[in-house]
Amino acid sequence: GVATELIKKTAKEHDVTLNLEPGRPADGLVVWRKGSATALVEVKGKASHAGVAPELGRNAATEVAHQILQLGKLGDEEKKTTVNFTVLKAGDRTNVIPDQASAKADVRAAVPEEFDRVEQDLARVSANKLVPDTEVKTSLVRGLPPMPQTPQSDALVAMAQGIYGELGRTLTIEGSGGAADSSLSASVGTPTLDGFGIVGGNIHTPEEYAEVGSVAPRIYLLSRMIMKLSGQQ
Missing domain, CATH: 3.30.70.360 (Alpha-Beta Plaits)
Incomplete structure (x- = not known):
């Protein structure tokens, strides 16, 4: 569709994609998707x-x-x-x-x-x-293609783990059976890392939840990633 082609085109024009799907329950990022x-x-x-x-x-x-x-x-x-x-x-x-x-x-x-x-x-x-x-x-x-784990995404993981360590926190690195727009970015070769959103779980159920306490650390993580990737320390 139009949205799919727009995402692919935009991803090709940029160096990195950071996607804001929910963070994993164990405070994790998503490095591969089905x-x-x-x-x-x-x-x-x-x-x-x-x-x-x-x-x-x-x-x-x-x-x-x-x-x-x-x-x-x-x-x-x-x-x-x-x-x-x-x-x-x-x-x-x-x-x-x-x-x-x-x-x-x-x-x-x-x-x-x-x-x-x-x-x-x-x-x-x-x-x-x-x-x-x-x-x-x-x-x-x-539908959406798989998002594979790559050396480029591993480099982004290392950067993210270092930044989260500044807060005294540890990121877990996981995969997901859920498909997302990040798969489109990865499909055109743009280094991609997912799960930068608020931490939560039980997705698509009546028990779905979000951890309010994760908002500030996640904003810090995303902001610092953007700063480092753009050459600002």
Whole structure:
């Protein structure tokens, strides 16, 4: 989209990117991030009356449930790849065998090649159907790319740790399964470090929180990073 291209263009024009996603609960910065994608499974069956003649139908809901169970195993723990189905749609009337169903999965990967592998495996594994005469289509829509850890980002980490040490505090260095705009900056080769925002946790839950006591140290860290990177000590 327009925002994506603008971020990439702006990143290319600058020496460094410091992103203000939340700091990690252990007072950390984020040195790598997974990329994101959405897997889509679409099933076409045949409608029939669920009470009078269910045997004449081809239940798309049953087939999509089967697909979720087998395709949900396409993650790879060793490679940090996850596939989690999060959206499911089927019929809207209890007395009708549904002829359409779909499911979406959140896919995360630390390296781009894993998205290629997942896309291929979606097509291969989904050919194993449970309900005869149903049609199953799969696709993978890529989102943000992974943000890798690099020697350049490690140099930024060392600078940040030195600055935080001025306050008698210690930064932890972590990775994240969450994708962010910093991935776009890293994708064009600009040295990137993330997690400069206020420290917090339990993101995207009712228990999400922010540590008020981290505001001043984080402002100090960001300000001093900008000063040092711009040649001011």
